[in-house]
Amino acid sequence: MKPPPFAYHRPRGLQEALDVLGSLRDDAKVLAGGQSLVPLMSMRLSAPAHLVDVNHVPGLDTVEVDDDVVRVGALARHSQVEHHAAAYDAVPLLRQALRLVAHPTIRNRGTTVGSLVHADPAAEMPAVLCLLDGTVTLRDADGSRDVAAADFFVGPMESALRPGELAVHATFRRPPAGSGSAFVEVSRRQGDYAMCGVGAVVRRDGTARVALVSVGAGPVLVDLAAALDHESLDLDRVSELVDAAIDPEADIHASADYRRHLAHVLVRRALVEARHRAEGRAAA
Numbered sequence: 001m002k003p004p005p006f007a008y009h010r011p012r013g014l015q016e017a018l019d020v021l022g023s024l025r026d027d028a029k030v031l032a033g034g035q036s037l038v039p040l041m042s043m044r045l046s047a048p049a050h051l052v053d054v055n056h057v058p059g060l061d062t063v064e065v066d067d068d069v070v071r072v073g074a075l076a077r078h079s080q081v082e083h084h085a086a087a088y089d090a091v092p093l094l095r096q097a098l099r100l101v102a103h104p105t106i107r108n109r110g111t112t113v114g115s116l117v118h119a120d121p122a123a124e125m126p127a128v129l130c131l132l133d134g135t136v137t138l139r140d141a142d143g144s145r146d147v148a149a150a151d152f153f154v155g156p157m158e159s160a161l162r163p164g165e166l167a168v169h170a171t172f173r174r175p176p177a178g179s180g181s182a183f184v185e186v187s188r189r190q191g192d193y194a195m196c197g198v199g200a201v202v203r204r205d206g207t208a209r210v211a212l213v214s215v216g217a218g219p220v221l222v223d224l225a226a227a228l229d230h231e232s233l234d235l236d237r238v239s240e241l242v243d244a245a246i247d248p249e250a251d252i253h254a255s256a257d258y259r260r261h262l263a264h265v266l267v268r269r270a271l272v273e274a275r276h277r278a279e280g281r282a283a284a
């Protein structure tokens, strides 16, 4: 199928993009990598009257690393972030998760910020943003605001982005020194969206957090501090905490019970991998 007709806008600067978005508001969608929006339009599940293609706006394709954070610009492609050496050194979880996002050809075009705004409950990067206490910076013609991950994912395919806003960058906080991380998942075929996925960050003192995908309306962040027992995790207690947090649904790929089973298995697997890395026993 072909998309319904739409007007195409190609702003050449950030202010022009914000002005166009501000004048069109609800009638417009930002076009970034197009890897989610274009298929939705072709299937006629989305029919914006205007597309604002931000691919020609300079200055949005950056990945910046400092002592505290990795900042990913709106046009940084998944593959650019995945292969960025300094970003990997600062936050290995970025690459650990990104290599599970779709296929290389899709990662070459799709953007990490676009994935956050799209807010698919099966997507990996929203879980990573939650685990790393990240923020998304949103701008409109009048100013900008930072939205914390905990407030950004409002529901399935729904973020805190308002009409007229552009997400200009996402900020991922470095985990504390000595932490280890991992992202593991099960999908029907390599590159498919996960039936369940789990990211984990384990600190040297044994405290840990996990974030799960495909088992709730958005990323499900679970703090496992209550499962800590003399510097190691009580895995039965971990399962109880995870069980209470998730709310998986059945679809054509998996039953709700199977997703719940996967959540338990993958949480344990992610915690083992992350802990090994925290102890310096495994390569990323």
Ligand SMILES: Cc1cc2nc3c(=O)[nH]c(=O)nc-3n(C[C@H](O)[C@H](O)[C@H](O)COP(=O)(O)OP(=O)(O)OC[C@H]3O[C@@H](n4cnc5c(N)ncnc54)[C@H](O)[C@@H]3O)c2cc1C
Pocket (backbone or CB within 6 Å): 029, 030, 031, 032, 033, 034, 035, 036, 037, 038, 039, 074, 100, 101, 102, 103, 106, 109, 110, 111, 112, 113, 114, 115, 117, 118, 122, 123, 124, 125, 161, 165, 166, 167, 168, 191, 192, 193, 194
């Ligand atoms: C076959 C296939 C498999 C995939 N598998 C996975 C997977 O396993 N895991 C995964 O996470 N993703 C997967 N994806 C999606 C992929 O990661 C997309 O690239 C990503 O979800 C959206 O990024 P994009 O840059 O392509 O955004 P687009 O498709 O351009 O936009 C998506 C939505 O976000 C909005 N948007 C994008 N950027 C901005 C911005 N800067 N400001 C405001 N609004 C914005 C758009 O208006 C639109 O509503 C898959 C895609 C395909 C086609």
